[in-house]
Amino acid sequence: MTASPPEINRFRFDKKLWDSFIQIAQPYFYPLEKNSLWAFSGLLIALLMDVVSLTFFALVGVTKLGAAVLPAQFVDLVAKGLVQQVDAWLQSPFLGICALIFLVGAGVFAAFWRKIRHRWLPWLMLGGLIFLLFAINGINVGITFIARVLENSLVAKEQASFWQFLGIYVLTLVIALPVRGALSYLPLKLGLLWREWLTDDFLRRYFGNRVYYRLDSNSADTAVDNPDQRITEDVKAFTDTTLSFLIQVFDAVLTLISFTAILWTVSKQLTLGLLAYAVIGTAISVLAGTKLIRINFDQLRLEANFRYGMVHVRDNAETIAFYQGEAQERRQVRDRFGQVLLNFDRLIIWNTILSVYQRFYDYFSRIPPYLIVVPLYFSGQQDFGVISQSILAFSQILGALSIITYQIQEISRFAAGVNRLGSFEQVMRTVERTETDRNRPQISTEYGPLLRLVDVILETPDYRKVLVKDLNLSLADQEALLIVGPSGFGKTSLLRAIAGLWNSGQGQIERPSTQDILFLPQRPYMLLGNLRSQLVYPHAPGRFSDAELLDALERVNLRYILDDRPEGFDALEDWSSVFSLGEQQRLAFARIVLSRPKFAILDEGTSALDVANEHRVYTLLRNLGISYVSVGHRPTLCDFHETVLEILPESQWRTLSADEYRAQQ
Ligand SMILES: Nc1ncnc2c1ncn2[C@@H]1O[C@H](COP(=O)(O)OP(=O)(O)OP(=O)(O)O)[C@@H](O)[C@H]1O
Known part of the structure; x- marks a missing residue:
């Protein structure tokens, strides 16, 4: 598994920020x-x-x-x-x-x-x-x-x-x-x-x-927080702000060119003084703005955390309602909001300090023209009109030269966004480049018609725990394997390794290619969409005819879900909360009927089914000639598998025939 570098947060106006x-x-x-x-x-x-x-x-x-x-x-x-x-x-x-x-x-x-x-x-x-x-x-x-x-x-x-x-x-x-x-x-x-x-x-x-x-917590590590927010919001802010700065800078350059000519003719001293004033002012505001980058970065992160807290509640509404966990949930969301407020408070203070400084800078910018031009007027070297003309030119040029000073809050916010996008981009690039972490041992994968594991040592992605040691196993054509063992011993992890999601460890796994494998988790994934896209997932909706969809529903005993839905396969509902877990599991089997993979991986994929339905769907797999590996605890599962792999304490394991295993229970 790739060990993504931890997020590199930079909170300075430096070359790295520019590179990002x-x-x-x-x-x-x-x-x-x-x-x-x-x-x-x-x-x-x-x-x-x-x-x-x-x-x-x-x-x-x-x-x-x-x-x-x-x-x-x-x-x-x-x-x-x-x-x-x-x-x-x-x-x-x-x-x-x-x-x-x-x-x-x-x-x-x-x-x-x-x-x-x-x-x-x-x-x-x-x-x-x-x-x-x-x-x-x-x-x-x-x-x-x-x-x-x-x-x-x-x-x-x-x-x-x-x-x-x-x-x-x-x-x-x-x-x-x-x-x-x-x-x-x-x-x-x-x-x-x-x-x-x-x-x-x-x-x-x-x-x-x-x-x-x-980048998910289920993987090696969570290298960047809230990637969703970075893609949805930070990208928008980036493009908008870049263009608006471009326009402002361009405008400023044009103003600078036209008015510097005027001011230079009035007083070279005044022009140079103005330059010095603007440079010093900009340097001070950049220093202060540097502090703001970090605060803005945190603000973006905390706002996203707060929003995610709410989304999490929405996604788990029923479970929370069953547990009556409202008070807990409100507390967790309120805590997140509290952090938003705390950081915002710091933001307000720093913004106030900066705006006082900007006022100071603005007020005092009126003095230099008087100091420099008025003596010229008193001594008779310049006429009266020159005073107001030079004040006007001075303020125009100052405005152009002081974009950074006047916009430092905005620039810091922008820099924070660039930081977030930059580190996200960098982590994605690292993952893309080093598909495998060369410094750590990896399980190698080869594609073949059947499943074969040779001397596999499976470890968790952080390499902290060895789950199974020296595992050797091969399945014959149409042979089914049942993986059993106590909770937390690594059954699901072994499935992850077979599916190619984890490769932390050593040895070799031979398996059909990813396109030929379909995975059935305990809680099947219900995507956002109509019944048709639900059934054909992960394929595109147009791939199967309604007759095929109907046949698939029939075979998994789900025909009745169309009864009270006049829209038929176009019905649009929040399926994960509408369907019972058993219905979702059967729907996952309907996906198998449609996709006809060569190989299926079932992680307690029938745990919510009654024995009759379990029998029905497993028989279906057999009739379709699909090889499969299941994880499960029920003794009835032995009827549908030839071989049992039992994961034992201390990363040990043993294989036995289904009959032997049944006899021991
Ligand atoms: N991303 C991860 N990083 C580190 N350790 C992990 C990760 N995911 C799971 N683990 C650990 O690996 C071990 C095996 O987990 P796994 O989910 O494979 O167990 P299991 O045998 O399938 O359990 P159950 O029967 O309860 O589903 C557990 O101790 C778990 O905490």
Whole structure:
């Protein structure tokens, strides 16, 4: 059995956190391979090159179109500089350089096309998103220009021009609306597709290689808590938050570029001071935020535990009701909730500390412009308007530079989610890679028509307990084996080893392949679905005709379950609570009738049946020519088996014929 590494919880903003982020984020856009981060980064840069050059071409096109279509007066007033600039670009090699940038970007995509052929949609959407961000920024700048002209014509009482510009203003807003709409839609849609892909990927890996079983408490160890929550919620938070940060960072970069130019012309000192202020502020908030990662991580875990406590009650409602265990259950759920509250309390305190710090940072950010610019004003080096202009530019740039400071709570929560997904992903990868733990002895499995065990030493997955020693056994065709022994001696574990779920130990097991084996536990598994999917499990519903289903029900004496169900096989109920245990066990036999496996494993699979029904289903197995191994305590079982394997104390065992065993009872 794989010894999964214990969950690696990291609560710092470090390279490992970044690696986890890349491990989860990259595969949707580029397959994870050796050195693939370089290719991925290269593609991102190429995308940016293409979008920037396309935006530039769009700007040139729109400007030329506008100059041709719009009134000359407007163009002169609003965009004279721009038209001249565009004309200058058209004369210079600048346009050619942009075309070259575009071609290089497109070339990079062509070079990697083979790898991203099936991933073109996310790249296209990402490119579209970045383009829209440019467009909306451009429109915003345009609107400020138009607004300025509007105000000027109002002040100058130029009525005609005022109305004309008002019309143009409205037109610009109308154009801006669909861009805004697309900008709201696209990230959400991309987030949705990304979530779908990532969730499917996690599900595929979770169910592949029986990871879900190996991470279960019945297996080696519980390496990660609440995998369900990680797949259902953490994935969603990951895709949503990644995209929303991407947009914020992009916006911030654009703001930074435009306003730094303004501020630099006013005061270089102020620009540098601002930089220092933002860097120190960010460093402090990252330090404080580190503490928050752990608290957020615990919050996610405790919330999931709390929810699981409730689900557990729902799943076992009847048993709890029989035991009248309400008080106990309420206590266990309340305890879990109590832990949620306790941790949340810490979260509130740390969030408060951080928000006080953020206020402090915000308030004091107003001082440096005064300290630096006002002396320039007093000394007559700058005019009065520069003060408010520099304060505005300063606050804009500060906002852009301070994303981390202002969003540290959100970032810590995100980092906690990345941690949870990262460790889950890592554990799944370990299980996938090391199907077997090379450092521990393993029982080897071979496929053959019959069951044969050679020198098998079976141990529990934690290798703490030897259950059976040096077991040698082989079954002839159509021969049935009954395993008996006191409770806890390892009967079910032996079945697990035969089914290939456990391989902790030594020796060799030869058995039919997994597809040819059907397992019947004491409490059969009832899946969520209609009667048809119940019966054909683990096959797909369309595989058998209604006549076959009916015949199977007939054979296991269950025909009557259709009597009061007019929907027939499409009836949908909570089967595990509707059917009695005996009915569930017979339904499991109906599955055997339908699937016709070569081999069946029954773990007290008839314990809830009366003797007549037990006789009926075992005779059915015999008539179908299925070989089987059963575990059971009832003496009547001897009638349906040739050989008995008795597990004895001290990991010993013995085999005897069914008749011999019966005689000894
Ligand atoms: N995942 C596990 N890790 C470690 N020990 C385990 C694990 N699962 C079961 N065991 C232990 O292995 C031993 C054998 O368990 P098993 O279920 O095979 O007993 P059994 O003979 O089938 O009992 P019963 O007749 O009561 O069903 C028990 O002591 C049990 O506690």
